[in-house]
Structure formats: C-alpha cells, structure tokens
Amino acid sequence: MNITSITLSAAPGRARLLLPLTAIALVLAGCGGSGSGSPQSNVTYSNGSVFQVGTSAFDPDLPPEPTLPSDSQVCSTLEATNNLVRRPDGSLPPEADPSKAGVGVAVTTATANPDQARIQAALDACGAAVDAEVGAKIAAADASATAAQVAAAAANINIAGVSGEELAKPAYKASKFAVRLVVNSSGPGNGFISGPLSLPSGVTLWIDKGVTLYASRDVMAYSPNPAGSYCGNTAVSATKAGSSSNCLPLIGGSNLVNSAVMGDGSIDSRGYAEIVTTNKLYPLMKVDMTCSNTYALYATGKQAADGVACDNGGTVVDSKSAARNMTWWDLAYLANMVQNGTTGVGSQSNFRMMVFNYAKNLTLYRVSLNNSTNFHVVPSGIDGLTVWGVKVQTPSLAAFANPAGNGNPLYTGATFNEDNVKNTDAFDPGSAAKAISDNLAIGSTGKSAAKMSFDGYLKNFVFVYNYVSTGDDDMAFKGNANPSPAGSGLFAIDGKRDVRADRKYGMVVAHNHIYWGHGISVGSETNGGVTNVEVYDNTFLHSEEGLRIKSDYARGGEVSNIHYKNICIKDAQNALLFTPYYSTKALPAAGPLFPNFHDITVENVRIMGKSAVKLQGFQANTGGFNNPQYPLKMSLTNVVADSPDAITVTSSDANLTIQGVNLPLMATADNRNVLTGVPTQAVDGSRVLDCSRAFVDFPAIGSSNLFGSTWAAQN
Template identity: 25%
Template sequence: MFQRDRAVLRPWTVACGLMLTMGAVAGAQDTRQVVEPKIPSACVKLEPHLKGALREQDEEKLDTERIQKAIDGCKPGMAVELLRGTAASGYFLTGPLEMREGVTLLIDKDVTLYGSRDPKVYETPNPDAKPGDPIKCGTSMPRPAAFPVQLAATAAARRGGCRPLITINDAKNVGIMGDGTIDGRGYAKILGKDYSWWQMARKAQPTDDLYFNPRLIQANHADGLVLYRVHLNNSPNFHVGVNNTNGFTAWGVHLQTPTDKSLDARNTDGIDPGTSQNITVAYSWIDNGDDNIAIKQGVSHMSVIHDHFYSGHGMSIGSETVLGQSYLVVHDLVEDHTSSGIRIKSNVKRGGPAHDLIYKGVCMKDVPIPIAISPYYTNQTVEPFEDPKYTGDKIPDYKGITLQDIYSETPGDVLIAGLNDEHRTQVMLQNVTIKGIKPSQVHLFYDDLTVRSPGTNIPLRESANPTVKLVGDGEKAVEQVDPCAGKFVPMQ
C-alpha cells in the first residue's frame, strides 16, 4: 500500500512558505500559489503479472491494455495505483499509455513501470504509409536539407516516428506520482536491431541525422499537470516535454539517466517546457545526459526552486528562442559537475528575445563554464567563445538578466555575449564569485554590464573590450565563508 504521509516530506511543506513569498524576494515567476501536491485515493489497484528479473519473453506479455483500461475507467480526481503486491520483485512492462483528464498514475515504492523495447508498439500512425512500408521508430535517416532542427519532432509526428511512453494530450489536472520508477530502457537493444536507443542517437550525431526514439513523458494542452516524487530513469530521448500548457508542477522528482554511469545517453534532456506559462520545478534531483532543464521558446513565468543538478548541461534556456522566454526565477540551485551552470544558448537561425531572468543563490562545483550567455550556439555540448558567423534573421536578444549570490567553488570560463551593437546583452551582477578565475577565462562581447556592491571577483575590467560597457565599482566580491558549504550532497 502506498504511504501517503511520510515524515521526510514534512520539511518540504514548511519550506513551501519560501515558495509563496518568492515574488517579494526574487521578482517575477510562476504566478500561481504552488503548494506541495497531495496524492489522491485510488480508483483501482493493479498488481504486477511479471515477477523476478526482466526477461526476453516478457515483451509478449505487455501490461499496456490492462493499465490503459484502468486509466480510461478511472474517475477524475482519483488514481490508478500500481502495487508491488506480494512479490519480492514485481514490475510492469508497457507500451505507450495515454492519460485522461483528472486521472493520476500512482506508482508505489519498489515498483517499476518499464517501457517496451519493441519499436512497433511506439510507431506513430502515418496516413501515407502503404502496407509493408518499414516503420520509422527505432531507425535513423539523413536530415533533409530544408529541415530545421526545431521542426524535427513535429515532422516526425506527421511522417511517422515514435509515440512517447506516456502521453498527456488535451487533458487537464493529470498527475504522475509515487515513490516508484518509470524506466524507459534507453540502454536496451531495440527489438529486431543490434543497437540500443542511445547507441542509435549517438551514431546519428556526427552527420546530424534524424533518428526516432520515444520520449518518456510528453504533454500538450495539459493545464494543471503534476509530477510528484516519482523516479524517471533511462529515457530513450527527452524525459519530460510540456507544451501549450498553463500550470505545470514538478515537485520532488528524481530523474536519473543513465543509471549505469558506464553508458552514454545522448539527448536525454530532463525537463523541457515550451510555449507554456506558470511552471514550477521544485525540490527535484536531475542527473542526466543532456540539459538538466531546457526552457524552450514561448515560456513565461517559471520558477526553478530548491533543486539539485548533477551530470548534464546545466540550467539552460534555448536553443530555440524565437517566441521568447521571460519572467524566470532560478533560486537555491545546486549544480555539481554539470558541463555548464547558467546557460542561455541560441543563434541567428533560431533566436529571439529573452528577458527578465533572475538567477539567485546558485552554488556550483566542478562546472567548466559556470556562466554562458551566448548567441553563438553551434549544436554542441558547450558554446564556442567567438561568433561562428552564421547567417539568419532570427536574432537572439538578451535583456534584464540578474545574477545575484552566485558562487562557484571551482574556476571555470565565463561567456557573456551580445550578437552586435544593435543587440547588446544586458546583465546585472551582484555578489558573484568564481573562485580562481583568470582574465583569460572571461569572454565578453557587446555587453552592458552593471556591477552592484558587493560586486564580483570576475575580472571584468581586465577582460573587457571596446564593445563592452561596464557600470559600477567592479570591486571584488566580499571574501566570505563558503556560502555553499554542506550543499553538495549525493544524488537522491
């Protein structure tokens, strides 16, 4: 039976008071009053048919129909609960599931819901397909010349590809909750192939081929969506994508990919909202193979509060910014060996406005590029430190960025750049410390920088060139006891 009241969660409830008063502390953010979610009562409880170790023959015993029938028949406001049952080790194995309005999928502790590795069950219906045509899911293809990166997912849906493991489409107030695990098995060989989902993705990278992998959770028009306490592991592609949604909360989510650190998991973003507003990601733990969070275009009023990031590419905006991003607050974030820390990335092929962005109370350790505010994105893990001279008319334009109480325990590069004199990047720095940073590690172009007391230890004046305007005393940040002491803890 699922435990609905655990002592370990009580501090979260108390800490929620910080969330409700963040507007006074850190500026614009999610406009809702967000509180810790509650787990609903179960309309039906399912026990696993599969027990012991996951086996090859289990692909013929999928739980898809049984779980989907329970979701379809559940009343709004209630949950379909997946139980461990009497087995010492029980699990569920499923193909794609579709959530219904107001229904929660509740996964008990010690229960795992695995995704099938059969590409046929994920294949997106293609109205133009002929009998005998090969399926696209689980395959790759050269990218057509007139095929922008940002349209890949849409085109895949039109022309065949992979459905997500869990879809929320035109359904409000859906929940995915519990202390159990959803495992996408990106490490497993695709049925009928000699490669895994991740191996296919990595092989496609050098030539920028299209490849078709399922996402773990994809939501569209899903107002009121809640992810709570659930563990999301080993997605073949992005873990959580949310589009066209007003009101999305991820609270206490534990996201880890790959769980086996000897493996390589390309393009496995953690949480990616796009064309949405009023979003909160709180008290969550993200350790993955790409951006920990990537805020896509058209997102406004988002709060990222009291989170821990591990392997990944950091707290990112972009690379698509055509429709803009605005009114973001990142507060009390710990980043431990991410490749970048605070990252805003775009270029003239996919850029647009990003403004009113507040980063406050960010702790970093072993982050090679603690700050990267860049119009130079080249589809790589990190941005280059100079303009790649792309041509395009979709201009990145960054304004109203606040960096306050930022601390990196280890040295790293800082890139703050505008595209040109007509599109200058505007940043305010206050109490920003990158320990051990050298002038050669600071890269500034077309910036309007304001430094407020107690300043920053970043050698801005030594590194500034004629395209940079610097206002403020520029004094070094006040030497202080490490404000991040005790915050770097193991992934949970």
C-alpha cells in the same frame, strides 16, 4: 581623472595585462575624488545572516505541495507479476524479456510488452468514470468563461476559456481518479513492462514505492503504422534525418485537466537496452552498421536481399550479420555525433518518456525518471505545470548492467557518461503552437462530449525540490512558439501572465539540486520570447553548465527579466554561459531571428573550483546581415569565485553592471564590452553565500545511486 589604461593583477608567475581604453565606453563606478571607487567599496554584504543554499524545507512564495491520492481515491490497483523482479542495480535480468539475435528474428509480445494493455484499460476506465462525474462541470465552467475571455483579451492577457486556477478547485475533481501500480502482494514481483500509454484527463498514474515501470524494447509498440512514420533509426531516407516525432512517447496526453504522474516508484525507459521487434520484417540497425531490412520492402511485407542499401541510416542489408541490434542510445550517439557531423542531417528517431500538449493543471510529483531514450518530459502549453520532488538520473546504474559485463555498453566501446548519452534532456517546458478548442481526452480512444479552450501558453510553472542528473539539459525553457497574435507584444513564456493567487511568481525554478547535465537553461528556441522567470536557491555539482541562456539566429528572440539569486556552483565546466551563437543551424526561409538578451540579473552566486564564464551578446552586422547590435545587458551583484584565478572569462558585445564581483571581467574595444563598476578580488565568498550544506549526494533510487556515497550527505 583621465584614464587611458587599466592594469589587472594576475596570479604569481603570470604577466600583468595592460588594457587600452581608447574608443570604448568604460564606466568605473565611483572613480571621483571621494574614493568610493576603491575595491572594498564595491563589496556589499548582507546585514543579517548569510543565506544558506540547499536547505530550505518551506517556501511561502510557492503554492502548497502536491499530495499523493488516498486509498479511497483509487479507481483501480494493478499488481506486478512475479515474472518481473528488478535487480539491485535497477535493471531487469536478461531472462525477463530476452533478446533474440539475428536478422528476421522476432520476440514475443508476452515478454516484450506484457503490461501495456492492462494498464491502458485501467486508465481508460478511470478516465471515463472521471468524465462521467465532473466532465459536465468542467465544460460548463469553460463555456461560462466567455465574458472573462473577452475582458482578458482586452487587457492583453489572452486567457482561453476557464483558468487552470478555477479548475484546481475540488468541484472539478472526481472522487476516484488514480490508477495505482503496486508490488505483488504475495511474491517478489515489482516491475511492469509497457509500451505507450495515453493519460486521460483527470487521471493520476500512481507508481507506488518499490515499483518500476519499464519501457518495452519492442520498436513496434512505438511505430505501429506499416506506412510510417518509422521509429528506431537515424534517417528515414538518404537525405532526411530521423525524428523523435516518428515515435509514440511512453506516456502521452493532450487536452487534459487535473492529470498527474506521481508516486515513490520509478520509470525506466531503458535507453541503454538493445532494441527488439515483434515483427521480423521491421528494419533494425546493427552495431556493425548493417540493417535487417528496408522500410520500402517492410511496407509491402517483404524482405530485402543482402546488399541492398539501407534506408534507416545503416549501410546495407546483411542477413548473415551476427552483431547485436543497436540500443536507443547507440542511435542517438550515431546520429548526433557521427552522422550529423558529416552530413548535417543526422538525428535519432527515439521515443520520449513523456509528452503532454495542452493541459490545465498537470503534476509530476516524487516519481523517479531514468534512462530516457530521448527527452524525458516535454510539456507544451500547460496552465499550471508543477514538477515537485522528482528525481531524474540518466544514466543510472541500470545502464551499466550490460550482458557482456565489460562496462562498455555503447557501440563505440565507450562507457556511458554525460557526454555520450545524447539528447536526454530532463525537462523541456514550453509554449504550444497556437490556441485551440478541442475535446478533453478521457482515454486512449475516447473524448469528452464538450470542447475545452486552451491558449497554448506555459503559465504558472513550478519546478522545485528536484534532483536532476542527465546527459543534456537538466531543465530548459523552450520559447519556441508564440500563440499570440502577431504584433501583440506577448511572450511565449511570461512569468507575469495570469499568476495565481496561491503563489508569488508565475514562473519559478527553486530549491533544486543539479548534477550532470547542461544546467538550467533558457533556449535554444527563444523565437517566441521568454520573460519574467525567477531562478533561486539552486545548486550545481559537477555539471557541464550551471546557468545558461542559449540561442542563435535560426531560432532567436527576446529573453528578458530573468532573475538568478542564491546559487552555489561547484566544479562546473561552465558556471555561467550566455550565448547567442549556440549553433550554426540553417536559417528559416523568412530570414534570421536575432537573439536579444537583456535585463538579466545575477545576484549572490558563488563559484567553487575551476570553471569558465561566457557572456556574449549579438554582434552588429553578423553573418552578412545588416542587423543592429543586441548587447547582453546584465547586472551581476556579489558573483564571486572562491578561486578567481581558476575562472576563464569569454565576453563580447556585453553591457555589464557589476558590484562585488571578482571574476576577471574587462572592458575591451575589440570585443565591444562595456563595464559599469569595477571587478575586485577584495570579496569574501563565504560572506556572500553559505554553500556548506548545498552539495549533497544524489538520493538513492532503490540501490541505484550512480554517484555512490560520500561524506557530503553526512554533514
């Protein structure tokens, strides 16, 4: 059978498209005389019942669900004061920690940061007690792992020290290990305001039901060093951008074993709130783009004169400005959407909600996270990271409780939405930069007597039963560092590395509900490599992206064996987005890092509503470099749209194997696409996947449900 062109039918009223197939590798499965290449034969339905997405309550392939501590396991209990009472929308009333307008005006620590000292003191005391009880056992276990290390290294597994699986046993956990934040026992108090907290090894921060831990708005809490680095800006000089690394995180921890943040309460970083300072000389930016001082003068304890150029991203010092201080999200929008677009160096110095580096067994469970000023949770180099039953909603209703009551909180006059709450990634798990041997952290200043080994890999990661809505990535694997020796062939993130006996997969993302945001992503940092990831039984409702792999040749690398299955996507802007052209960042000095996405499988995915699909590999000789083609190698099985005419496909340098797919995919010589299989509209999405109960209302956090109530949760 000689084929020179193929005609694809279009919707009524649209022209049919005649596609030349000269000089192209097009494989049409079953085009022989048997007739097996008919559209109907390309559809294979399940012989049993159709999988119902979003309803699983138990998964035998997962480890046991975490549990809250018992009362007997609590080191100390702290009550909220009656000065802090959350409003029904989740915000604090302005009188709880008032702002004071004007240049050279400071607030008091008593209102801006009343609880940091007592919470940290409780954590430190608990950490010391945990170390006294089990620290020696942990150190002995790590020391005795030397022989196992050698054997593992020989097997190219690269375990450093005792495994997290061993340390998860009861023998390495203290009898008391939790610090519990509770509502006031005799009054309405249910809020805490705190600056940065250091989580000790072996300690659980338990935020009880009804409690909200609010981040202090005092920039001094996150930027305590008069010599810098400086927090709360979009630049630190005329040519250097700001950075979140200039700020301490709200909750941080490094070198941890068996630590956790959990409970049925909330953490609100208040990215929407006006920044204040307890030091009147600290430079703050105003919404009129003036600043209150310069870092150069602040470092010497002096006040700059009016008209002096700002060095924090603003224009000039203006002591007469009556404009309010910028909020954290004002800085983020200004840096990312305005300054970065014109200078290429804009970035906000905003604090992150949680940052953890090097841990064995770190758990986030049931807690609600809101309104981070930057990324919510950044865990790097964790063996045994569990995120289970967590709710992230950013922005929440609290973000709209602005004092003017006009519904336009952003400095531009815009209302907060998914497009202007910038860089608020929910979860960015990744590898750390290298293997280390260091002392466990037993408090904000104390360390254990013996050192602990960490190999820097992300291993045994479980991300399940979460609800996520945010202004950036909902969950993104960051393969941005490779602690392996050069040439070892090991990936920064590998779901088959050191998989524990209590689970089937070492890297799993399952049973989650995703709303606003950029979906479940790999990248953009993939230079260390990401492989063997299982993503199944997830739903996407009104998200910007659904399933995404993103990189570019400034930070590209190999991404392989990523498996997606049983996914419902409704009204997403981009249901599937796989691109090696994520940005035009400057190349590293050593030269380009070419993205290479292959062995990607997508099975049983149902797309509802209007959406776009982008499937791109990396073109040969790109950007003036003599690089080979790295085609996107992907198989799509039963990937269907309820309205295929409402799907727009962009594809290039892609080798796609398809069956039961009704997306308008095509082989083209110009775009270097290769198809194995035939797209067909003769497929019934309801027989591929049951999405009837997949889409539910976001669970209310107190009364703070930004999405309101619909019939979806009633059915």
